[in-house]
Amino acid sequence: MQDSVWAAVQTSDFDVGTLYTWLRGDSSCATDGAIVTFTGVVRDSNAQASLRGIELEHYSEMTLPALRQLAATAQSRFSLGRVVVLHRIGVLATHEQIVFVGATSPHRQAAFDGAQFLMDRLKSDIPLWKKELHSNGDEQWVMAKTRDSKAAQRWDSESQT
Amino acid sequence: MQDSVWAAVQTSDFDVGTLYTWLRGDSSCATDGAIVTFTGVVRDSNAQASLRGIELEHYSEMTLPALRQLAATAQSRFSLGRVVVLHRIGVLATHEQIVFVGATSPHRQAAFDGAQFLMDRLKSDIPLWKKELHSNGDEQWVMAKTRDSKAAQRWDSESQT
Amino acid sequence: MIQVLFFAHTRQLLKSDGVSLDAEPGMTVQTVLDSVSERFDNWDLVDADNLMCARNHTLVTRDTAVISGDTIAFFPPVTGG
Amino acid sequence: MIQVLFFAHTRQLLKSDGVSLDAEPGMTVQTVLDSVSERFDNWDLVDADNLMCARNHTLVTRDTAVISGDTIAFFPPVTGG
Numbered sequence: 001m002q003d004s005v006w007a008a009v010q011t012s013d014f015d016v017g018t019l020y021t022w023l024r025g026d027s028s029c030a031t032d033g034a035i036v037t038f039t040g041v042v043r044d045s046n047a048q049a050s051l052r053g054i055e056l057e058h059y060s061e062m063t064l065p066a067l068r069q070l071a072a073t074a075q076s077r078f079s080l081g082r083v084v085v086l087h088r089i090g091v092l093a094t095h096e097q098i099v100f101v102g103a104t105s106p107h108r109q110a111a112f113d114g115a116q117f118l119m120d121r122l123k124s125d126i127p128l129w130k131k132e133l134h135s136n137g138d139e140q141w142v143m144a145k146t147r148d149s150k151a152a153q154r155w156d157s158e159s160q161t
Numbered sequence: 162m163q164d165s166v167w168a169a170v171q172t173s174d175f176d177v178g179t180l181y182t183w184l185r186g187d188s189s190c191a192t193d194g195a196i197v198t199f200t201g202v203v204r205d206s207n208a209q210a211s212l213r214g215i216e217l218e219h220y221s222e223m224t225l226p227a228l229r230q231l232a233a234t235a236q237s238r239f240s241l242g243r244v245v246v247l248h249r250i251g252v253l254a255t256h257e258q259i260v261f262v263g264a265t266s267p268h269r270q271a272a273f274d275g276a277q278f279l280m281d282r283l284k285s286d287i288p289l290w291k292k293e294l295h296s297n298g299d300e301q302w303v304m305a306k307t308r309d310s311k312a313a314q315r316w317d318s319e320s321q322t
Numbered sequence: 323m324i325q326v327l328f329f330a331h332t333r334q335l336l337k338s339d340g341v342s343l344d345a346e347p348g349m350t351v352q353t354v355l356d357s358v359s360e361r362f363d364n365w366d367l368v369d370a371d372n373l374m375c376a377r378n379h380t381l382v383t384r385d386t387a388v389i390s391g392d393t394i395a396f397f398p399p400v401t402g403g
Numbered sequence: 404m405i406q407v408l409f410f411a412h413t414r415q416l417l418k419s420d421g422v423s424l425d426a427e428p429g430m431t432v433q434t435v436l437d438s439v440s441e442r443f444d445n446w447d448l449v450d451a452d453n454l455m456c457a458r459n460h461t462l463v464t465r466d467t468a469v470i471s472g473d474t475i476a477f478f479p480p481v482t483g484g
Contacts, residue, residue, distance in 0.1 A: 015178070016177075016182075017176070017177060017178025017179075020177045020181070020200070021177075024200070026256075027255065031204050031205045031255065031256050032202070032204075033201060033202050033203070033204045034199065034201060035198075035199070035201075035202065036199050037181075037196075037198045038196070038273070039181070039185070039196040040194055040195060040269070041185065041192055041193070041194050041196065042194070043194045043267070056483065057410060057411050059408070059457070059476060061460055062457055062460040062476070066461075087483060087484075094192065095187075095192050097185075098484070099483065106204070108199065108201070108280055108403075109312070111199070112273065112277050115197075115273070116273050119484060122483060122484050123481070123482070123484040125462060126481060126483050127410065127457065127476075127481055127483075128481055128482065128484075129410065129411035129412070129478070129481060129483070130482045130483065131411075141411060141412040141415075141482075142482040143480075144479070144480030144481065144482055148484075151270070201403055217402065218329060218330050219402075220327075220329055220376070220379075220395060222379055223376055223395070226379055227379070227380075227381075248402055259403070260403055269484075280403060283403050284400070284402060284403040286381060286400070287400060288329065288397060288400055288402075289400055289401065289403075290330035290331070290397070290398065290400060290402070291401045291402065292330075302330060302331040302401075303401040304401070305399030305400065305401050309403075
């Protein structure tokens, strides 16, 4: 399983085509019929203000091990083939890519569930914090959303059934 | 909304990087923060046999209009930004790409739901039929799965709540 | 005239891409299907209960009315994706 | 010795990256937090009820035992993704 996970925290941008090609693998591998990807992009406004970008802080010693652990958990829970979890840090302008997750599986539902699980848990468990940089020069830490903690919790309750 | 849907039926392969770049748009557009993609790949075996590929038949006058209608339905139901639904036809070897759907939205749940809806309905409503080409030379039409019709039906019941 | 088309496994079992029927008053998809079934000796190979149907390129149910000029397609449950 | 770290909004409110504490028998994350809170005049600005905590780079609850050599991090609910 060693090279079936691609986990990374980086300041540099990423190329979705390259990540997808890695997820797909080549014909020498057993083929997973389903590949799901999610990419998050910096929005140009929130409910109140126009934004020029965001700044992402993280807990550097913890982030990568936590992403690897998350990928391994998803892989075993949803019987995924390959998994990518990649997050950028630092200052990102509007429209830049922030985060990518990808999951492959023989069946599409597992690939969709795996990718959603990765995103939901990433938003509840990985030590990353977003500060919005407003167009007028203001800065504001983003507050965690109840919606996101509920999204993460649904995987707790489903695991008990 | 005219150029916010990319629907296609084609014999040729497709490039996920190119489709993703179209989904993402450029910084001149309003930015959807969430982009979800699904790609289906020809598997190298089914439960019984080793495969050399599949052959896809379709109802040529109906397929593209039906894909466009499906994309429009998904776009309005999940408030999606851009939508791709692309399906290949003809003979496809093991490990080749078959189908791509992509959806963008301001929120990740809508993008995930939109992409799953597109795949579930594609598998229940679009006139495409798969014949498996076995390694030993046999050919066999794929039978529709109960799992797939249930997956499509869940969107019916959810629309009533 | 009504153009009837078959696809995939159905086409293969019937060894036919389709047939033409004369339109009659009060026709529905079901009566078209009944009429078609009498034309083929090997019709009993077809899983007729589970056939899907499109009228003029749109999926319809069997009680849908059919008029002259329509194209009616019968095919097995779809398996794309 | 216990190394205590702060991140993000918490770090900014306290104007501190972290502090060191002497280890004491029976310490938990909660007692570390109580002890830290007394060191900062502006502690009441922190939404202490909702702070998350990691012990040696793993998320833990407040009843988790803490021993000498541990690194304890306090931070607001995470907002990546």
